[in-house]
Amino acid sequence: MADTFQFDLVSPERRLASVQATRVQIPGSEGDFTAMPNHAPFLTTLRPGFVTVTAEGQVSEYLVTGGFAEVTPEAASVLAERALPRGEVNAEVMAEIEAEAQAAFDSAPEEGRTAAAQRLRDVQALTARLRG
Amino acid sequence: MPSLKDLKVRIESVKSTRKITKAMQMVAAAKLRRAQEAAENARPYAERMRAVLGNLAASVQASPTAPKLLAGTGRDETHLIVVATSERGLAGGFNAAIVKIARYQIDKLVAEGKTVKILTIGKKGREMLRRDHGKRLVGHVDLSEVKRVGYENAAEIARRITDMYNNGEFDVCTLYFSRFQSVISQIPTERRLIPAEFEAPEGEAGQAAANYEYEPDEEAILADLLPRGLATEIFAALLENAASEQGARMSAMDNATRNAGEMIDRLTIEYNRSRQAAITKELIEIISGAEAL
Numbered sequence: 328m329a330d331t332f333q334f335d336l337v338s339p340e341r342r343l344a345s346v347q348a349t350r351v352q353i354p355g356s357e358g359d360f361t362a363m364p365n366h367a368p369f370l371t372t373l374r375p376g377f378v379t380v381t382a383e384g385q386v387s388e389y390l391v392t393g394g395f396a397e398v399t400p401e402a403a404s405v406l407a408e409r410a411l412p413r414g415e416v417n418a419e420v421m422a423e424i425e426a427e428a429q430a431a432f433d434s435a436p437e438e439g440r441t442a443a444a445q446r447l448r449d450v451q452a453l454t455a456r457l458r459g
Numbered sequence: 460m461p462s463l464k465d466l467k468v469r470i471e472s473v474k475s476t477r478k479i480t481k482a483m484q485m486v487a488a489a490k491l492r493r494a495q496e497a498a499e500n501a502r503p504y505a506e507r508m509r510a511v512l513g514n515l516a517a518s519v520q521a522s523p524t525a526p527k528l529l530a531g532t533g534r535d536e537t538h539l540i541v542v543a544t545s546e547r548g549l550a551g552g553f554n555a556a557i558v559k560i561a562r563y564q565i566d567k568l569v570a571e572g573k574t575v576k577i578l579t580i581g582k583k584g585r586e587m588l589r590r591d592h593g594k595r596l597v598g599h600v601d602l603s604e605v606k607r608v609g610y611e612n613a614a615e616i617a618r619r620i621t622d623m624y625n626n627g628e629f630d631v632c633t634l635y636f637s638r639f640q641s642v643i644s645q646i647p648t649e650r651r652l653i654p655a656e657f658e659a660p661e662g663e664a665g666q667a668a669a670n671y672e673y674e675p676d677e678e679a680i681l682a683d684l685l686p687r688g689l690a691t692e693i694f695a696a697l698l699e700n701a702a703s704e705q706g707a708r709m710s711a712m713d714n715a716t717r718n719a720g721e722m723i724d725r726l727t728i729e730y731n732r733s734r735q736a737a738i739t740k741e742l743i744e745i746i747s748g749a750e751a752l
Contacts, residue, residue: 339610
């Protein structure tokens with residue numbers, strides 16, 4: 328049994344990571360989950376949060392604002408709308424993301440209201456955690 | 460026959476033109492490298508997106524509640540033609556080639572009695588289409604202020620198109636752009652955006668798709684992903700277009716530089732001949748003058 332699997336993190340503009348990982352923690356829209364080798368095929372949308380990748384004993388974190396993840400027994404890929412390595416995340420970036428979520432909420436149509444509100448709450452929780 | 464001075468002035472003028480085209484060629488080469496890199500970086504995302512959407516679409520297709528973006532409106536009356544061109548000219552046949560296939564399609568649709576609406580991205584396409592399809596233009600996306608096309612630009616365009624679609628302003632949407640193959644070859648391409656079109660996943664992949672677990676359910680994911688897929692397609696097209704534009708400009712300017720060089724050679728020969736002729740003429744005059752004495 329393989330103890331690593333292929334993990335890819337891509338955003339529309341670039342490929343942020345492509346490694347043999349042992350475990351990857353992903354913030355799914357209906358709950359965080361950890362992908363490990365031989366995970367059942369799984370597809371989920373993401374909520375704003377951190378993707379934590381463990382590869383070769385190294386742990387790296389990436390901020391994602393949304394998108395989706397596809398997990399198969401051999402590989403996992405995260406297609407993020409926007410992704411940043413942990414090191415590039417600062418108060419400024421978070422403020423920008425929060426403002427975007429706020430704007431999306433303000434202009435959300437009736438049926439998308441709950442989703443936009445949820446997203447805004449997620450972003451705010453994230454900012455609070457980072458400040459914490 | 461032009462005088463010596465005229466020739467000299469012309470040679471100088473062609474020389475400065477050559478300097479300009481040469482500089483433009485080098486700028487285009489540098490920009491091309493960057494544009495190509497951007498297009499390549501965006502490829503993995505677009506590929507995964509297509510694969511996942513293809514899988515999802517295949518499993519939802521049959522359902523009567525499939526999202527409209529995928530299933531279409533069931534009609535084929537009003538077409539939205541999105542023409543992506545560049546903001547600047549001097550890029551050889553780049554813009555003309557895209558507009559040509561778009562125009563062909565527009566004429567065909569009009570002849571079939573369909574309603575055609577045109578959305579242009581980039582100034583050049585708008586200028587070319589305004590002449591004979593002015594009243595069909597419904598909108599324009601101005602990217603002249605944008606230095607580097609970002610995903611946000613594409614997402615914005617996608618939002619605009621989706622809004623129009625949801626308001627029932629069109630049934631079918633097709634995008635025209637130029638695919639970058641190499642510096643000397645850019646292929647004008649059409650791609651249908653709405654209803655979304657996917658290649659059916661092949662045997663094995665199709666089987667695997669059936670076993671996926673979805674969170675939230677398939678249709679909710681699809682509803683979330685389709686607008687994103689649309690933005691991704693547009694983004695990919697814009698990047699291909701940017702690379703093609705620079706490639707086309709580079710080869711056009713290379714040609715122009717070469718032509719200018721040839722012209723300078725020709726004019727220089729003419730100049731030297733005329734100068735020699737003038738000298739000979741003077742000599743003959745002096746000699747015959749001396750003989751006459």
